[in-house]
Amino acid sequence: MTNEHSLIRGARPLGGDPSDVRIRDGVFVEIGADLDAGDATVVEARDLIALPGLVDIHTHLREPGREDAETVESGTRAAARGGYTCVFAMANTDPVADTAGVVEQVWRLGREAGHCDVQPIGAVTIGLEGERLAELGAMAESAAAVRVFSDDGKCVSDALLMRRALEYVKAFDGVVAQHAQEPRLTKDAQMNEGDVSGQLGMTGWPAVAEEAIIARDSLLAAHVGSRLHVCHLSTRGSVELVRSAKAKGWNVTAEVTPHHLLLTDELARSYDPIYKVNPPLRTADDVAAVREGLADGTIDCVGTDHAPHPMEDKECEWSAAAFGMLGLETALSVVQHTMVDTGLLTWEQVADRMSAAPARIGRVSVEHGRGIVVGEPANLTLYDPSTTRVIDPADTASQSRNNPYAGLELPGTVVETYLRGVRTHEHERATA
Numbered sequence: 001m002t003n004e005h006s007l008i009r010g011a012r013p014l015g016g017d018p019s020d021v022r023i024r025d026g027v028f029v030e031i032g033a034d035l036d037a038g039d040a041t042v043v044e045a046r047d048l049i050a051l052p053g054l055v056d057i058h059t060h061l062r063e064p065g066r067e068d069a070e071t072v073e074s075g076t077r078a079a080a081r082g083g084y085t086c087v088f089a090m091a092n093t094d095p096v097a098d099t100a101g102v103v104e105q106v107w108r109l110g111r112e113a114g115h116c117d118v119q120p121i122g123a124v125t126i127g128l129e130g131e132r133l134a135e136l137g138a139m140a141e142s143a144a145a146v147r148v149f150s151d152d153g154k155c156v157s158d159a160l161l162m163r164r165a166l167e168y169v170k171a172f173d174g175v176v177a178q179h180a181q182e183p184r185l186t187k188d189a190q191m192n193e194g195d196v197s198g199q200l201g202m203t204g205w206p207a208v209a210e211e212a213i214i215a216r217d218s219l220l221a222a223h224v225g226s227r228l229h230v231c232h233l234s235t236r237g238s239v240e241l242v243r244s245a246k247a248k249g250w251n252v253t254a255e256v257t258p259h260h261l262l263l264t265d266e267l268a269r270s271y272d273p274i275y276k277v278n279p280p281l282r283t284a285d286d287v288a289a290v291r292e293g294l295a296d297g298t299i300d301c302v303g304t305d306h307a308p309h310p311m312e313d314k315e316c317e318w319s320a321a322a323f324g325m326l327g328l329e330t331a332l333s334v335v336q337h338t339m340v341d342t343g344l345l346t347w348e349q350v351a352d353r354m355s356a357a358p359a360r361i362g363r364v365s366v367e368h369g370r371g372i373v374v375g376e377p378a379n380l381t382l383y384d385p386s387t388t389r390v391i392d393p394a395d396t397a398s399q400s401r402n403n404p405y406a407g408l409e410l411p412g413t414v415v416e417t418y419l420r421g422v423r424t425h426e427h428e429r430a431t432a
């Protein structure tokens with residue numbers, strides 16, 4: 001499997017002229033013009049962009065426990081289709097990934113499936129209950145080598161526990177990824193608090209519920225000299241808080257989801273729970289702010305928050321529906337549409353925000369996020385930005401269909417994905 005020899009012809013490597021890329025034994029071995037094919041499998045890639053394999057810092061794979069919604073196998077196949085070669089799997093499974101045993105199980109399932117690397121995230125507290133710290137050290141020392149810890153889905157709202165977690169992860173250069181949501185300010189909340197929630201009579205979710213936790217945790221991280229990562233940041237005020245934390249030199253990083261780069265709370269007027277998500281879709285002004293934040297580097301990376309849910313948890317009235325939407329197979333298209341086609345990011349910067357930065361934050365930089373560089377593992381995504389497609393929720397590898405972009409026209413196609421030189425996804429190409 002590893003002694004394969006491929007020659008990618010004429011792709012646009014970032015920041016340079018189109019060239020050929022030779023992959024042998026799972027590694028990039030040569031980059032240059034008109035390379036000799038020899039016994040290589042030749043891949044015609046003219047007009048395609050060669051991106052380093054994408055890394056998702058925030059994926060819900062649902063296994064163990066909710067295999068009806070997603071499995072490690074189906075979720076990682078969706079990831080490969082989206083151009084990803086590594087995903088960080090969130091801990092809110094059943095059982096919760098709060099022990100070395102569970103994180104090793106998820107890690108092993110990822111290896112067995114072989115579609116993309118799975119880097120398990122460990123829970124911060126036992127059972128995500130927010131009361132006692134989980135065995136962070138044991139998860140860090142396990143075969144899964146956990147470096148990211150999160151109670152995502154829930155906020156670590158107890159300030160003392162959050163402080164302890166931040167202190168604890170320093171021992172192994174870990175990071176606490178916080179789902180920033182002050183629970184007392186969001187009790188029964190259904191959507192963003194603002195004009196639209198007022199008109200619809202739905203309980204609102206104020207921006208301050210997110211911002212208060214980000215402010216508190218940035219201060220805590222600075223106080224104990226640790227690393228904080230903010231999950232799915234969604235408001236203008238949150239961007240400003242992270243910007244000022246970075247200006248002070250604090251170790252605070254942040255992600256934004258594709259859906260918060262594109263969709264707004266106006267969609268709640270449809271009462272279609274496909275648009276129900278945590279944190280909620282915000283206003284057009286917030287969308288503008290998170291785009292600016294991702295462009296100027298205040299927001300370090302894109303995290304999909306791919307959150308599969310079975311039909312029955314979405315096809316019901318809004319208040320009863322589950323929070324969350326799919327993201328892996330549409331992320332690159334949404335980023336092209338919102339950030340590249342608008343002139344806010346170059347493709348080099350997309351490679352940073354969707355590969356290098358998340359790999360660095362999650363500390364997997366040896367295998368992932370190092371770019372298309374001779375000597376590095378051949379993790380590669382070939383992307384055609386010139387196509388458009390109307391999004392069809394049935395066209396997916398995911399077990400779920402909760403796709404908020406259904407019927408929307410979006411640009412781009414992930415043509416092929418390679419993990420250590422092995423092709424993990426191939427889009428059917430019209431024969432020229």
Ligand SMILES: NC(=O)N[C@@H](CC(=O)O)C(=O)O
Pocket residue numbers: 060092152153154179276277278279305307308323324325
């Ligand atoms: N984003 C969501 O709306 N839902 C996530 C949990 C989370 O990311 O907070 C889920 O697990 O379904």
Ligand SMILES: [Zn+2]
Pocket residue numbers: 152153154179231232278279
């Ligand atoms: Zn969350």
Ligand SMILES: [Zn+2]
Pocket residue numbers: 058060090152153305307
């Ligand atoms: Zn999540």
